Amino acid sequence: MRCVNQDVMKKALILLAFILLSPALLAQHGHQPGTRTSGNFRADSLAVNTIIQQWRDNYNNGHAEKVAALYTEDATYLTQHFITGVVHGRRAIQAYVRLGVDAKYHIDSIRMKEFHVDRDFSYAITRYDALNNGVKTFGVNLVVLRKIHGRWMIVAHEAAVPDPGQAVRDLKLEPGK
Numbered sequence: 001m002r003c004v005n006q007d008v009m010k011k012a013l014i015l016l017a018f019i020l021l022s023p024a025l026l027a028q029h030g031h032q033p034g035t036r037t038s039g040n041f042r043a044d045s046l047a048v049n050t051i052i053q054q055w056r057d058n059y060n061n062g063h064a065e066k067v068a069a070l071y072t073e074d075a076t077y078l079t080q081h082f083i084t085g086v087v088h089g090r091r092a093i094q095a096y097v098r099l100g101v102d103a104k105y106h107i108d109s110i111r112m113k114e115f116h117v118d119r120d121f122s123y124a125i126t127r128y129d130a131l132n133n134g135v136k137t138f139g140v141n142l143v144v145l146r147k148i149h150g151r152w153m154i155v156a157h158e159a160a161v162p163d164p165g166q167a168v169r170d171l172k173l174e175p176g177k
């Protein structure tokens with residue numbers, strides 16, 4: 001079991017490195033983040049936003065299986081609310097989502113803050129507002145998608161809920177840097 005978890009963590013770290021480096025790599029090749037080298041950026045943006053809204057609607061309506069259907073079979077979901085921090089595979093993601101659905105958590109809204117796409121790879125950064133156990137909360141998501149046979153599918157998803165009690169409040173940026 002330890003080898004499997006290490007393998008999943010390696011994949012997650014590689015994916016994170018790819019996401020962080022993608023804008024720099026695209027810029028080196030003359031592409032700006034959020035633009036496309038081919039295809040229809042507006043249509044892809046709409047399709048990805050639709051997936052995000054389907055995620056919310058299916059979650060709120062108690063359909064964990066429909067939420068899970070938005071992910072590839074080998075997708076990875078990173079979350080601080082699971083003991084290992086990593087939920088791997090569509091079936092496990094469905095079981096994890098089922099816990100929130102059964103607890104009657106509710107996603108009030110999900111708003112796309114940033115969206116980048118290049119050919120068949122995309123990622124969206126979103127912010128959500130939710131009601132969990134009667135407590136208003138918010139969080140952020142990084143949703144990574146691939147277009148597979150003409151259909152956008154979630155391949156990786158990270159959800160983070162900031163802790164206001166321990167959060168850094170000011171970055172104190174140096175001028176000109």
